[in-house]
Amino acid sequence: MASQTEENYLKSLFNLANEAGEVNISELAQQMQVSMPTVNSMVKNLQKSGWVIYEKYRPVTLTTSGQKAAALIIRKHRLTEMFLVNKMGFGWEEVHEIAEQVEHIHAPKFFDRMDEMMGHPLLDPHGSPIPDKQGRIQEINFLTLSKCKVGQQVILAALTNSSTEFLEFLNSRNLSLGKELKIISIETYDQSMVVTYDGHPSETLSEKVCERLLVRVLA
Amino acid sequence: MASQTEENYLKSLFNLANEAGEVNISELAQQMQVSMPTVNSMVKNLQKSGWVIYEKYRPVTLTTSGQKAAALIIRKHRLTEMFLVNKMGFGWEEVHEIAEQVEHIHAPKFFDRMDEMMGHPLLDPHGSPIPDKQGRIQEINFLTLSKCKVGQQVILAALTNSSTEFLEFLNSRNLSLGKELKIISIETYDQSMVVTYDGHPSETLSEKVCERLLVRVLA
DNA sequence: CAATTTTGTTAGATAGATCTAACAAATTAC
DNA sequence: GTAATTTGTTAGATCTATCTAACAAAATTG
Numbered sequence: 269m270a271s272q273t274e275e276n277y278l279k280s281l282f283n284l285a286n287e288a289g290e291v292n293i294s295e296l297a298q299q300m301q302v303s304m305p306t307v308n309s310m311v312k313n314l315q316k317s318g319w320v321i322y323e324k325y326r327p328v329t330l331t332t333s334g335q336k337a338a339a340l341i342i343r344k345h346r347l348t349e350m351f352l353v354n355k356m357g358f359g360w361e362e363v364h365e366i367a368e369q370v371e372h373i374h375a376p377k378f379f380d381r382m383d384e385m386m387g388h389p390l391l392d393p394h395g396s397p398i399p400d401k402q403g404r405i406q407e408i409n410f411l412t413l414s415k416c417k418v419g420q421q422v423i424l425a426a427l428t429n430s431s432t433e434f435l436e437f438l439n440s441r442n443l444s445l446g447k448e449l450k451i452i453s454i455e456t457y458d459q460s461m462v463v464t465y466d467g468h469p470s471e472t473l474s475e476k477v478c479e480r481l482l483v484r485v486l487a
Numbered sequence: 488m489a490s491q492t493e494e495n496y497l498k499s500l501f502n503l504a505n506e507a508g509e510v511n512i513s514e515l516a517q518q519m520q521v522s523m524p525t526v527n528s529m530v531k532n533l534q535k536s537g538w539v540i541y542e543k544y545r546p547v548t549l550t551t552s553g554q555k556a557a558a559l560i561i562r563k564h565r566l567t568e569m570f571l572v573n574k575m576g577f578g579w580e581e582v583h584e585i586a587e588q589v590e591h592i593h594a595p596k597f598f599d600r601m602d603e604m605m606g607h608p609l610l611d612p613h614g615s616p617i618p619d620k621q622g623r624i625q626e627i628n629f630l631t632l633s634k635c636k637v638g639q640q641v642i643l644a645a646l647t648n649s650s651t652e653f654l655e656f657l658n659s660r661n662l663s664l665g666k667e668l669k670i671i672s673i674e675t676y677d678q679s680m681v682v683t684y685d686g687h688p689s690e691t692l693s694e695k696v697c698e699r700l701l702v703r704v705l706a
Numbered sequence: 707c708a709a710t711t712t713t714g715t716t717a718g719a720t721a722g723a724t725c726t727a728a729c730a731a732a733t734t735a736c
Numbered sequence: 737g738t739a740a741t742t743t744g745t746t747a748g749a750t751c752t753a754t755c756t757a758a759c760a761a762a763a764t765t766g
Contacts, residue, residue: 273753294713306754308715313752325714325761355574356600366594375585381575492723513743525724527745532722544731544744 270317272372275341276300277310278319279371281330282338290327339403344379345371346392346399351382353393360393360444361435394435395426395445395482410482413449414459414475421450422483429480441471448486489536491591494560495519496529497538498590500549501557509546558622563598564590565611565618570601572612579612579663580654613654614645614664614701629701632668633678633694640669641702648699660690667705 270278280299284291297307311328314320319334330338348367352358358366373379383389390406392398399405410425424447427434438444443465452462452470459475473481489497499518503510516526530547533539538553549557567586571577577585592598602608609625611617618624629644643666646653657663662684671681671689678694692700 271752292713293715302753303755304714305716305756310753352597356597356604358596358600362596366592366597369592369594370589373585373588375588377577377581378571378575378585381577385575490722511743512745521723522725523744524726524746529723 269374270319270337274310274314274317274319275337275372277307277314278330278334278338279341279345281320281328282335282342285330290329292327296328336403339399339405340401341371343399343401343403344373346396347379347382347386347389349392349394350386350389350398354386354389355382359435359439360430361432361439363393364430364432391426393445394430396430410484412479413451413461413473413481413483414478416451416483416485418451418454421448421486423448423486424481425484426482427480428482434477434480437477441473442466443481449483488593489538489556493529493533493536493538494556494591496526496533497549497553497557498560498564500539500547501554501561504549509548511546515547555622558618558624559620560590562618562620562622563592565615566598566601566605566608568611568613569605569608569617573605573608574601578654578658579649580651580658582612583649583651610645612664613649615649629703631698632670632680632692632700632702633697635670635680635702635704637670637673640667640705642667642705643700644703645701646699647701653696653699656696660692661685662700668702 277296277300280296281291284295284299293304293307293311296311297304300307311320311322314334315322319331319337321329321331345367348370349360349363352363352366353360389398395410397406397408408426411422412428413422413424416422424443424445426445427438447465449463449465452464454461459478461473461478462470463473464470496515496519499515500510503514503518512523512526512530515530516523519526530539530541533553534541538550538556540548540550564586567589568579568582571582571585572579608617614629616625616627627645630641631647632641632643635641643662643664645664646657666684668682668684671683673680678697680692680697681689682692683689
């Protein structure tokens with residue numbers, strides 16, 4: 269059984285590997301906020317447990333069992349976030365910190381019960397998929413709002429970044445998942461978009477924001 | 488801030504001190520399932536943090552701040568147990584293990600929300616009082632069933648022991664808190680009691696069981 | 707391609723929580 | 737009240753997760 273620390277390394281590896289497949293020691297050190305020597309020794313240790321493949325001066329890759337272990341921790345994290353929002357009334361900007369701790373609890377019944385109470389949700393409050401009990405993840409490929417064209421109508425479906433600050437920004441603009449947006453115009457100078465939703469008042473969203481919003485195109 | 492390990496020592500000290508006020512190193516070692524030297528060094532460490540008073544070869548006592556810290560951990564444990572039973576449908580025999588882990592989560596909002604959702608319960612699922620946010624405990628002095636007399640009617644109010652085995656025994660006899668029992672007879676030979684509840688079928692309870700059942704006398 | 711920068715490794719130290727072995731104090735028993 | 741037992745302490749070791757300093761390999765850059 270993985271220690272809490274090991275679980276956190278697995279999770280970081282999983283998240284970093286999502287794009288690249290391979291993860292550098294320095295990347296992982298930065299993500300985990302520890303020194304490179306610390307990562308070096310931890311990676312050797314994870315290798316002994318069969319969770320990663322690693323050779324000197326080479327990037328780290330998760331083994332199949334490492335991927336599954338990571339996905340199951342992420343499952344607990346995302347189920348917890350969803351439970352906190354849906355069943356306990358927390359805002360989507362409040363749940364990450366709590367889930368970060370709850371995800372390390374070893375009690376399958378506890379998470380199964382959350383899952384059941386919520387009717388087996390597929391997505392967490394930020395639109396990220398919840399891995400199933402086998403650690404499989406159903407990847408959904410949304411478009412970033414920044415890739416859309418003037419005149420398109422889209423539904424806000426997920427976020428590429430769920431930092432508290434970003435979530436609070438979205439709250440301040442009354443933007444939440446499921447909201448229907450229409451793209452009024454795009455400023456060619458800075459790629460900012462003018463959109464409307466909830467009836468009328470139009471809102472300008474910077475390119476940075478648009479890149480972090482994942483949408484489904486309606487028309 | 489106390490580590491998880493320190494929190495567990497504080498909790499054990501609190502529970503052991505409840506009767507005696509003072510706690511021996513050997514008692515604490517047994518409770519924590521570690522060796523005496525381990526306790527010795529941890530107690531010195533807790534002393535440096537101001538949670539206990541300790542002198543060589545003397546028993547350990549919690550300071551006021553140690554008592555408060557312990558009570559607040561116990562608050563989180565008991566709120567969690569109650570939440571698991573009342574809001575998540577767990578049986579009273581299933582919740583201890585989970586609460587043992589959840590109690591170490593640092594997230595006041597999380598426990599406040601549980602508390603609020605349950606309408607600020609005063610007792611946990613085993614009838615033990617839930618300390619308030621200041622760490623104060625409202626002690627209720629129930630009687631053990633074994634102290635009662637033939638003919639008395641009582642309400643099952645709490646347990647002195649909440650081991651899984653005992654809880655499963657009570658489940659098998661359909662005994663739960665709030666149940667009204669009438670004492671039909673007491674066997675002078677072994678102090679076992681014959682009681683009725685739920686209408687008719689009478690049940691014999693050994694002295695050991697009767698000592699672990701706390702009741703309120705009705706008549 | 708040689709020099710510089712970045713990335714990664716090794717060695718050795720530290721802090722927390724644990725252990726065993728050896729010894730010392732306190733308590734119990736006769 | 738001495739002997740035996742129990743209880744408690746000290747010393748020293750181990751394991752995990754971390755660090756810094758020093759060095760080595762790889763990548764980048766002019």
